[in-house]
Amino acid sequence: MPRHLLVTGGAGFIGSNFVHHVLAQTDDTVTVLDSFTYAGNTSSLDGFPANRLRIVKGDIADAATVDPLMAEADAVVHYAAESHNDNSLEDPSPFLQTNLIGTFTLLEAARRHGTRFHHISTDEVYGDLELDVPDRFTEATPYNPSSPYSATKAGSDLLVRAWVRSFDVQATISNCSNNYGPRQHVEKFIPRQITNLIDGIRPRLYGAGLNVRDWIHADDHSSAVLTILDRGTIGETYLIGADGEKNNKEVVELLLRLMGLAEDDYEHVTDRPGHDLRYAIDSTRLRTELGWEPSYDDFEAGLAATIDWYRAHEAWWRPQKAATEAKYAKSGQ
Secondary structure: OOOEEEEEOOOOHHHHHHHHHHHHHOOOEEEEEEOOOOOOOHHHHOOOOOOOEEEEEOOOOOHHHHHHHHHOOOEEEEOOOOOOHHHHHHOOHHHHHHHHHHHHHHHHHHHHHOOEEEEEEEHHHHOOOOOOOOOOEOOOOOOOOOOHHHHHHHHHHHHHHHHHHHHOOOEEEEEEOOEEOOOOOOOOHHHHHHHHHHOOOOOEEEOOOOOEEEOEEHHHHHHHHHHHHHHOOOOOEEEEOOOOEEEHHHHHHHHHHHOOOOOOOOEEEOOOOOOOOEOOEOOHHHHHHHOOOOOOOOHHHHHHHHHHHHHHOHHHHHHHHHHHHHHHHHOOO
């Protein structure tokens, strides 16, 4: 039977990809609640009929906005977050307001209305791993956040867990590794490098570029979230990953090669404070208990498709580009 989903942050990168996935793969209808900060883009949600998708501009920390939307939803999928580490180091305050107060406001509304709640989080809550060890994050890994961003996401996870235990909110949590794919803001690592290369600008790497991220295509993240929403056990946490570990240097060199340029045509810049060394996800539980598998098992092919998307959708990213680069230039990046 079709459901009505409330998707917070559904005009952002990962949220909009989830909306596309749900509307293509199910008969569900969706209401997107998004505050349309710089990271939200209405054109990411173009092309859907009004009887399948409604878009509401509003703040997840505003109970008067949230409550009526929660009341009519069968489930909420909570993507909305301040999520850029560099921004959190410059000004942590929006991260506390959105990631903590916003999540609290949504949980209280879900408690009032008995709405199924799925909370989207990040592997960054676990801190980082050494570069040359076989360890990966699991659901039992202790939290050890490194930045205001990851600390506020860790706090939001703990709020969800507490509301499950104290108030019987019907919630699950997922912590995912780094996403890539279409409709990602150009401030983020992969789209910034792609759009710089389109503009003839050499890529820049923090430090030596040896920091490792565990990459997953946004479509695979979406399918995992839908699987958890459908079959996950209430109160449980699931880690989402696709065995895509690459260091930043490898990613930049692959981008250069795929775009027909010399693999060493990049420069190094000063590393940022608190830059985590390595993330790696063990998604065994999600795969064995819920039967999920990623579709994009070839990172190079997924990256090539992402390059093609940015080349074909310059009108989508071009309005963001100048302001983003000006901000990086001001900080010497």
